[in-house]
Every structure is written in structure tokens, then in C-alpha cells.
Amino acid sequence: MANIRDVAQLAGVSLGTVSNAINRPELLASSTLQRIQKVIEELEFVPNASARNLRSRRNRVIGLVLPDVSNPFYTDLAKGVNDAAYASEYVVILCNTDGSAQKEVQYLDVLARQNVEGILITPVSESNLTLANVAERGIRLALVDRFPLGLQACSVAVNDVYGGSLALTHLHDLGHRKILVIMGKADFPQVVDRITGIKQAIESIVDADAPEFIKIHLDSMSVKNAYEVIRDMNSPFDFTGVICGNDLIAIGVIRALGEKNISIPEDVSVIGYDDIDFATSATVPITSISQPSYELGFTAAELLISEGESPEKHVHQRIEFQPKLVIRSSTAEAKSHRP
Amino acid sequence: MANIRDVAQLAGVSLGTVSNAINRPELLASSTLQRIQKVIEELEFVPNASARNLRSRRNRVIGLVLPDVSNPFYTDLAKGVNDAAYASEYVVILCNTDGSAQKEVQYLDVLARQNVEGILITPVSESNLTLANVAERGIRLALVDRFPLGLQACSVAVNDVYGGSLALTHLHDLGHRKILVIMGKADFPQVVDRITGIKQAIESIVDADAPEFIKIHLDSMSVKNAYEVIRDMNSPFDFTGVICGNDLIAIGVIRALGEKNISIPEDVSVIGYDDIDFATSATVPITSISQPSYELGFTAAELLISEGESPEKHVHQRIEFQPKLVIRSSTAEAKSHRP
DNA sequence: ATTGCTCCTTGAATCGTTTTAACGAAGGTT
DNA sequence: AACCTTCGTTAAAACGATTCAAGGAGCAAT
Known part of the structure; x- marks a missing residue:
């Protein structure tokens, strides 16, 4: 050579x-x-990239840390990151934490050892300790799908509070008054926000008939986990609406309810979140809260990279996208409301 | 620091x-x-990783080049790679070629510049020129989901010829005699093999009533592409069975047929490939040819990494997995065969 | 007392770039 | 003719590790 x-x-x-x-x-x-x-x-x-990096401290590598690449939402996001990186001749190291805080810490360490220029991350918990640590090592950070709390970093996220309220309002408009909310881990930032949105929406309903809801927190936001939990519920299923933490959960819920001979949307309305491609082609096409996953990743990567290109004139930004309600076939008017 | x-x-x-x-x-x-x-x-x-790599020529980074990370099959495969890498303290750079040979070449160059230790790749075409080039630069290679033709490299793949014949035999057993085969690009290695399998299976049927089939090659093996092509077909749909290049295509086909008021599996049987998770929860649960995607990635990564750990005693391996038929609701006996 | 071994440790060379101060030549000004 | 400038190029010093031949200490055997 x-x-x-x-x-x-x-x-x-x-x-x-x-x-x-x-x-x-x-x-x-x-x-x-x-x-x-x-x-x-x-x-x-x-x-030789190593020699170059050794001297110049730039290696055109960024890390991307995500909770679950099997979830199409994150896959699309990752694609956005990759495309933005590719355009600037950067390369992306993908790390999958499986939603585990411990794995997250380990991956951050690995990325630091690799001397990546920056890290894009959707942190699994609210705690910023490790992130602050990374920043101290001189690695740039950008938060995806989450806002920084007392952290100097760019961030690109979706208004999850609003997303939560969208979901609840939709169900309420359809006449649902008894709602099951089935989310991921309780300390997952997105989960916290969406529940806040749901509560806010309920409070803003002056009607006497504000809906009541019950929460379930799953360990993992997967089809399997959701399916099993609903299948194994032994109390009678007396909800008419279900708000799910994401579309995977919705798919699991729909399957489990189907097995209990509860039909959707006739008996129960189910609303998902993320609006992944498969939401359209599921057993019952799923009503969902849509998020611009690709743009989320693309924008965040652009910010992170531009910070590196000209650190002096960079100012940290906080970009917020708004979620949208996409109505399909998994939600319908509550029986009590029908003629 | x-x-x-x-x-x-x-x-x-x-x-x-x-x-x-x-x-x-x-x-x-x-x-x-x-x-x-x-x-x-x-x-x-x-x-400092760069200094270390500069001197020792090892950086614990491998590249993974895939045609389409949006496809859950490849996502799972990537997860397998990541997990194997993580276990050996390696890190993975993910590259998405969108099935374009040109992007593949570019990414290979980028990876070479990054001095990665090895590259895991599912090449988009049969041509090995660029791969040979990479190998010359001293970068180890391992092929995933494809066997090497005249290339010194490990490989882990699934017997696609057998997979193709499994699909055809299943439809034939159900009495289907007029079959549509809808695949990806004609030079995509997997496509070639699966069609070979289909042909072989037909030839092996001594019956006078061996099925006939027509092929369609899509530019991209996506839901959208498949949906549009079937929707826009102007000749009457006179097939009773459809073999799809993957489950995404199957989803698209099912949707388009649904819109034409052709019901599945009553009127037409559809069989997918890959057996992705969503195959179970699609509008009609899809009969599919299952491949061990995660293991594919995991095994390939292990091989590549072990080659790096002890190059002297490494011998290139060729590991083959066997696909399996998973029967769900999208296939049924042909009308002509029913009582 | 010398030699030979073993076991640790050292010093210096090296990997392949980037960076920066300094230099020479050419051209323009006084 | 002497002096600046400007432009293009050079030489040498980093960057932060790994590697390896050689050195030294301690001990056993001659």
C-alpha cells in the first residue's frame, strides 16, 4: 500500500x-x-485514516445509540442519520442498547475509545450522568427524540406531550370513556411525556364525562411482550379504547384481543404510535400518531456534523417536530355512542 | 485527557x-x-484508538454493507452482527446501499479509507471486481447470504435454491398450476437462486400437470413497489398462486389484490420469503419461507472476527443454513382442487 | 568468581499523517 | 539597488500508541 x-x-x-x-x-x-x-x-x-486522525483529531466517524433497531421507527431514523452522514462523507457506528441503561453506558465507553467525533443518542433514561461524562471527554453530543436537560447539546425531538394528547382526544371524540394505556418502561422519557399529554388532555375536558384510564408499563415495547401481557390478563377486558406506546405494541394488542374474540374496531378501538410502514398493512390497519422518523435522524445528524465543521460559530439548537394523527381502521366510534 | x-x-x-x-x-x-x-x-x-491502530494495524472496527436496512430481514441480520461484534469488543459501521451497485462501490471505498479490519457484505450483484479490489487492500471479507465465486472469503448463506423449490412445491401441492413469481432485480444473486429452485422443482414434477409460471422483476423489493406494479397490471389477474421475493413484496401484493376484490387465500394464494416478524400480523398472516436471519449475521461476524484474531490458523469456511416453510393463512388449496 | 538462565523492564524506533514556522523566488515599489 | 510582499513549497516536530532488541537483576550451577 x-x-x-x-x-x-x-x-x-x-x-x-x-x-x-x-x-x-x-x-x-x-x-x-x-x-x-x-x-x-x-x-x-x-x-491512512488512523494516522490522519491521530494528528488532526478528526476521523469522520459518529456513533448512533438507539434502544431498538428492530423497531422500524428507529430503523428509519437510523437511515436518516446514515444518509446525512453519507452526504458529508461521515460514517456511522450503530449501537443497539435493547433499552438497557447498562448497555448504553458500555456502548458510550466503546464509542469514546473509538474516538468518534460525535454521538447521536436516544437515551433510555432521564439521567444525564454518563452523557455529561462523554461530553467532558470532548465528544460532541446530539440528542434524538428527546430534549436535553441541563446538557450542552443540540437536540431534535417530537412533541410527545402533544402526541399523547392527540391520541386521547381522538378516542374521546369517538366516545370512549374507559381507556387502557399500554406503554414501555415508566422512566423512558417518551413514555413520561406521552402520559403527561394524555393527562393534560383529560384535564382540559370540561365535560363531566372525562374518560378514565389505567396504565400498564411493559418491560419492552415489542409485539411479543404486548401480546403476552394482554393474553394473560385475567380480569375481563372492559375497556373500549387502547392507547399504545408504539405500533408494535398495537400489533401485539390487536392479536391478543383477536384471540379473545374481541373485534377491532367494533368492540375496542386501538391507537398506535410512530406510524411505521407496517401500520398500514397490519391485520387491522392501525390508527397511529405519526412522527417524522427519517427527518428526525437526518436533521440531528446534520446538526452534529455541522457543529464539527465549524465549532466556533455553532450554537446549540433545539428543534421540535409536531406529531400528527393518522386515522385508519383500528379506531371507531364507541358502541355507546352509536345509534 | x-x-x-x-x-x-x-x-x-x-x-x-x-x-x-x-x-x-x-x-x-x-x-x-x-x-x-x-x-x-x-x-x-x-x-487512543487511532494511535493504537496506526501502529498495530488493528482497530476493532468492521463494516457491514447491506442492500436495505428497512427490511426487517436485514435488520435482524444486522442485529446478529452487532451482537457478535459486541461480544468481541468490536464495533460495526453500517452501510446501506439501497440495492445500488454504485453506492456499494462507494461504501466499500469509504470503509477502506476508514481502515476497517474486515467487511461483511451481501453484495448486490454477482460481479466480484470491487470485492477482489478490497481484498487486495488487505481487508478481510465475509459474505453474508451469498456464496463467494472465486473469492477467498468466508461465507454464510441460506440455500436459496432449496427455498425456491419449497415455495413452488407448496403451491403445487395445493393444486396451483398458474403461478406468478414476483422478485427483485434479475441480477440479484438471491433472486437468481430462488428462480433456479422454482424451475428445478417444476422439472422434478413428473406429472403432466406441472405448473407454469410468469416472472416479474421489481426494481426494489419493497411494499410500495410491489403494490404499484400489481395495482397497475392491466391484463386480468388469472394466476391462482403468487411466489414473492420477500415478505414486503407479499404485503404489497396482498394489498393490491385486496383492492381488486381478489380475496386471499380463497381466490389467490400468496407466499412470501424471509418470514419477518410482521408476516404473522399482516392483513392476512403470510405463509413464508423462513430464514435464520439473526444467526446468519451472528455467525458471519464470528467468522470474520475469528479470522482476525488468528489469521495463521484460519481456514475459510462456507456455512449453509436450510430454509423452512412456515404455513400461515395466505395460502390454501386452489379452487379447482376443492370439492 | 564466573557463567548461564530466567524473568522483567527499558529505550528507541516506528506507524503515516497534519501542522506550522521558515524559506526562497518572483515581482513590485521606492 | 535595496527592500517589501506575496505565493508556493519545505523541513521538522508533533500526534499517542506498539514493538522488539537489548539491558539488568536475581538466582542456580559450575
Whole structure:
């Protein structure tokens, strides 16, 4: 493998000049530049990333830490990140924490060891200790799908409080008064916000008939977990509406209810969250709260990268997207409301 | 940030000894080792990956190049890779080619520039030129879901020929004689194999009533693409069975047929491929050919990593998994066969 | 007392870049 | 003719680790 020294020799210039040809071509006389470029091509010279990084402290690598890549919402988000990174010739190291705080800490350490330039993360809990630690090591941070609490960092998120209220309002409008809320872990930031939104929406209903709701917190926001929990419920199912933490949960719920011969949306309305592609093609097409997952990732990556390109004039931003209600077939008017 | 020199000074040993403490602790007197470890802890010393890699030519990074991370099959595969990597303290750079050969080439170059130790790839075409190029640069390769043709590399794949024949045989057993095969690009290796399998199965049917089939090749193996193509078909739909290149296509096909008031499986049987999680919860639960996606990724990553750990005693392996038919509700006996 | 072994430890070279101060040549001003 | 500037290029010093030949200490055998 050729190195920069070989190129210099063959082009009859010094080693520093070759480096300039690569990194600041505007400094060179165009004749010299051309000559060097020709040699580079000829030798198929590829600069050694480690050497470069060692000296310049930039390696064009960013880390992406997510709770669950199996969830299409995060897959799409990751795709957004990848595309933004690719456009700026960055590369992404993907880390999947499975929603475990411990794995998150470990991955952050691994990324720090790899000297990544920045980390994009959807943290699993509200605690910022490890994140602060990472920032101290001089690694840039950007939060995705979550706002920073007392942390110097950019963030791109969706208004989950509003999303929660959208879901509840929709069900309430349809006449549902007894609602089951089935979410992920109680300390998961998105979960906290969505429940807040649900509560706020309930409070804002001046009617005497404000709905009541019961919460279930799952360990993992997966189809399987949701399915099992609903299947194993031994009390009679007397809710008419279900608000799910995401579409995977909705799929699990729908399946379990189906097995109990409860039909959707005739007997029970189910509303999901995220509006993943599969929501359209599920057993019952799922009404869902849509989030711009791809844009979320893309924007966050852009922010993080631009911070690196010109740290001096960078100001941390906080970008908020608004979720939207997408109505499909899994929700309908409550029986009590029908003629 | 502390460096190895600081540690050496504080521990009162030479710099080389600290390096040994980290990389070959068995060489040190245990008293020295302990002393150094204490200092490392105290200083929160983290070895600089670039410096380390520059000298030792190992950076514990591998690349994973896939055609479509939105497809749960590849997501699961990626998860397998990640988990195997994580276990060996490796890190994965994920690259999504969108099935484009051009993007594949570009990503391979990016990975080479990053000095990754090895690359796991599901190549988009049969051509090995770029791969051979990569191998020449001294980067280890392992093929996933594809066997190497004249390439020195490990490979882990599923017998797609058998998978294709499984699908056809199932439909034939159910009495289907007019079959639509709807796949991805014609030069996509998996597509080639599956069609071969279908043809072989047909040939092996001695019956006079061997089924006939027509092929469609989609540009992208996505729900959307499949849906649009079927929707826009202007000839009458006179097939009784459909074999799809993957479950996403099956979902698209089912949706489009639904809109044409063709019911599944009463009028038409549809069989998917991959057996992704969502196959169970689709509008009609999809009969599919199951592949061990997670294991595929996990095994391939293990092979690639083990090759790096001991290159001298490594022999390239070729591991083959067998697909399985999973019967759900999207296939049934052909009308002509029913009483 | 010398030699030979073993076991740890050291010092210096090295990996392949980037960076920066300094330098020479060419051209323009006084 | 002497002096500035500007432009392009160079030489050498980092960056922070790994690696390896060589050195030293301690001990046993001659």
C-alpha cells in the first residue's frame, strides 16, 4: 500500500505538499496540484485514516445509540442519520442498547475509545450522568427524540406531550370513556411525556364525562411482550379504547384481543404510535400518531456534523417536530355512542 | 485527557511497560501490573484508538454493507452482527446501499479509507471486481447470504435454491398450476437462486400437470413497489398462486389484490420469503419461507472476527443454513382442487 | 568468581499523517 | 539597488500508541 511519502517522492515534491494537495488544494500552484493528483491516482493512494486522525483529531466517524433497531421507527431514523452522514462523507457506528441503561453506558465507553467525533443518542433514561461524562471527554453530543436537560447539546425531538394528547382526544371524540394505556418502561422519557399529554388532555375536558384510564408499563415495547401481557390478563377486558406506546405494541394488542374474540374496531378501538410502514398493512390497519422518523435522524445528524465543521460559530439548537394523527381502521366510534 | 506517558510517569515505569500492562499483562510482574492498573483507573486513562491502530494495524472496527436496512430481514441480520461484534469488543459501521451497485462501490471505498479490519457484505450483484479490489487492500471479507465465486472469503448463506423449490412445491401441492413469481432485480444473486429452485422443482414434477409460471422483476423489493406494479397490471389477474421475493413484496401484493376484490387465500394464494416478524400480523398472516436471519449475521461476524484474531490458523469456511416453510393463512388449496 | 538462565523492564524506533514556522523566488515599489 | 510582499513549497516536530532488541537483576550451577 502506497503512503504519502511514496506519492511525494514520485511527484518530486515534499511530503507536506502532498498533504496540502489533499486537504487544502487551494494553497497549491495548479500545475503542482495536477501532478500530485495524477500520482495519487496512479498509485491508488488512500490516506491512512488512523494516522490522519491521530494528528488532526478528526476521523469522520459518529456513533448512533438507539434502544431498538428492530423497531422500524428507529430503523428509519437510523437511515436518516446514515444518509446525512453519507452526504458529508461521515460514517456511522450503530449501537443497539435493547433499552438497557447498562448497555448504553458500555456502548458510550466503546464509542469514546473509538474516538468518534460525535454521538447521536436516544437515551433510555432521564439521567444525564454518563452523557455529561462523554461530553467532558470532548465528544460532541446530539440528542434524538428527546430534549436535553441541563446538557450542552443540540437536540431534535417530537412533541410527545402533544402526541399523547392527540391520541386521547381522538378516542374521546369517538366516545370512549374507559381507556387502557399500554406503554414501555415508566422512566423512558417518551413514555413520561406521552402520559403527561394524555393527562393534560383529560384535564382540559370540561365535560363531566372525562374518560378514565389505567396504565400498564411493559418491560419492552415489542409485539411479543404486548401480546403476552394482554393474553394473560385475567380480569375481563372492559375497556373500549387502547392507547399504545408504539405500533408494535398495537400489533401485539390487536392479536391478543383477536384471540379473545374481541373485534377491532367494533368492540375496542386501538391507537398506535410512530406510524411505521407496517401500520398500514397490519391485520387491522392501525390508527397511529405519526412522527417524522427519517427527518428526525437526518436533521440531528446534520446538526452534529455541522457543529464539527465549524465549532466556533455553532450554537446549540433545539428543534421540535409536531406529531400528527393518522386515522385508519383500528379506531371507531364507541358502541355507546352509536345509534 | 491522560495519555500512556502520563500513566507511565505516575506509575514510575517506562512507557513500554504500560503498553504491556494493557496488551500483554502476562508479561508483567503482578506487583507492577497492579500498580499500573491503579494509575490507569485513577487517571481514567483510555488508550487512543487511532494511535493504537496506526501502529498495530488493528482497530476493532468492521463494516457491514447491506442492500436495505428497512427490511426487517436485514435488520435482524444486522442485529446478529452487532451482537457478535459486541461480544468481541468490536464495533460495526453500517452501510446501506439501497440495492445500488454504485453506492456499494462507494461504501466499500469509504470503509477502506476508514481502515476497517474486515467487511461483511451481501453484495448486490454477482460481479466480484470491487470485492477482489478490497481484498487486495488487505481487508478481510465475509459474505453474508451469498456464496463467494472465486473469492477467498468466508461465507454464510441460506440455500436459496432449496427455498425456491419449497415455495413452488407448496403451491403445487395445493393444486396451483398458474403461478406468478414476483422478485427483485434479475441480477440479484438471491433472486437468481430462488428462480433456479422454482424451475428445478417444476422439472422434478413428473406429472403432466406441472405448473407454469410468469416472472416479474421489481426494481426494489419493497411494499410500495410491489403494490404499484400489481395495482397497475392491466391484463386480468388469472394466476391462482403468487411466489414473492420477500415478505414486503407479499404485503404489497396482498394489498393490491385486496383492492381488486381478489380475496386471499380463497381466490389467490400468496407466499412470501424471509418470514419477518410482521408476516404473522399482516392483513392476512403470510405463509413464508423462513430464514435464520439473526444467526446468519451472528455467525458471519464470528467468522470474520475469528479470522482476525488468528489469521495463521484460519481456514475459510462456507456455512449453509436450510430454509423452512412456515404455513400461515395466505395460502390454501386452489379452487379447482376443492370439492 | 564466573557463567548461564530466567524473568522483567527499558529505550528507541516506528506507524503515516497534519501542522506550522521558515524559506526562497518572483515581482513590485521606492 | 535595496527592500517589501506575496505565493508556493519545505523541513521538522508533533500526534499517542506498539514493538522488539537489548539491558539488568536475581538466582542456580559450575
